[in-house]
Amino acid sequence: MTISDSKNLRIAKAHYEGAVMECPNRPDVPISAPVVLAMYFGFPHPTSTPASHQSLKRWKRTKPDASNLAKTFEDVLVRCGVLADDNLVVGCFGVKYYTPNPSIDVVILRAPGLNAGLSIVDQMSITALYDSGDDAHSETPDLFAQS
Numbered sequence: 001m002t003i004s005d006s007k008n009l010r011i012a013k014a015h016y017e018g019a020v021m022e023c024p025n026r027p028d029v030p031i032s033a034p035v036v037l038a039m040y041f042g043f044p045h046p047t048s049t050p051a052s053h054q055s056l057k058r059w060k061r062t063k064p065d066a067s068n069l070a071k072t073f074e075d076v077l078v079r080c081g082v083l084a085d086d087n088l089v090v091g092c093f094g095v096k097y098y099t100p101n102p103s104i105d106v107v108i109l110r111a112p113g114l115n116a117g118l119s120i121v122d123q124m125s126i127t128a129l130y131d132s133g134d135d136a137h138s139e140t141p142d143l144f145a146q147s
Contacts, residue, residue, distance in 0.1 A: 003072075009031060009072065012072065013072060013076055013079075014073065014101060016072070016073060016076045016104075017076050018097050019080055019104075020076055020077065020080040021080055021081065026080065026082060027081075027082060027083075030078075030081045030083055030084040030086060031082065031083050031088065031108065031110075031147075032084040032085075033088065033110055033111070034081075034089075034090045034110075034111040035058075035083070035086050035088055035089055035090065035108050035109060035110060035111055036089070036090060036091035036092065036093070036109040036111050037070070037073075037074070037077075037089055037091070037092045037093070037107070037108060037109070038092075038093045038094075038105060038106070038107040038109065038131050039069070039070050039073055039092070039093070039094040039095075039104065039105070039106050039107075040094075040095055040097075040100045040103075040104065040105040040106075041066070041069050041095065041096040041097070041104055042057075042096075042097060042099040042101065042103045042105070043060050043096060043097070043098050043099070043102055044097075044098070044102045045098045045099075045100070046098075049098070054100055055091035056098075056100075057087065057097050057098065057099045057100075058097060058098050058102065059095075059096075059097050059098075060096040060097050064096075066094040066095060066096045067094065068138065069096060070092050073104070074086045074089055074092070077106075080108055082108075082137070090111050091111065
């Protein structure tokens with residue numbers, strides 16, 4: 001199963017939405033100004049990774065694609081009331097990597113105008129999304145399985 005599977009995509013979105021809703025610095029009112037998103041998707045190392053490499057960060061070059069992750073997360077930010085509409089995202093930067101501490105970090109930058117600089121609106125760090133040992137996630141399929 002891959003994240004492109006519609007059932008897995010629905011489960012992933014629901015999982016992400018729960019994490020975003022619990023985020024302590026989620027804005028009270030949806031952002032309604034143009035923004036640039038910087039998204040960092042930290043995945044757990046595959047079980048085949050040697051123990052000597054488990055403490056390292058390295059690029060994830062397998063599915064899901066970074067652009068698909070970013071689009072999925074934009075939708076989640078709208079559904080959770082962080083953004084008023086995903087058409088407000090005028091720029092996006094997304095990276096995916098393996099890490100010993102899996103998490104998703106999102107930095108929201110206000111884009112006030114084309115001639116002005118960017119300023120950080122908020123930073124959201126969503127951790128423990130990939131804790132497969134947690135009973136609450138035991139029915140969550142492996143969204144990050146190698147295909």
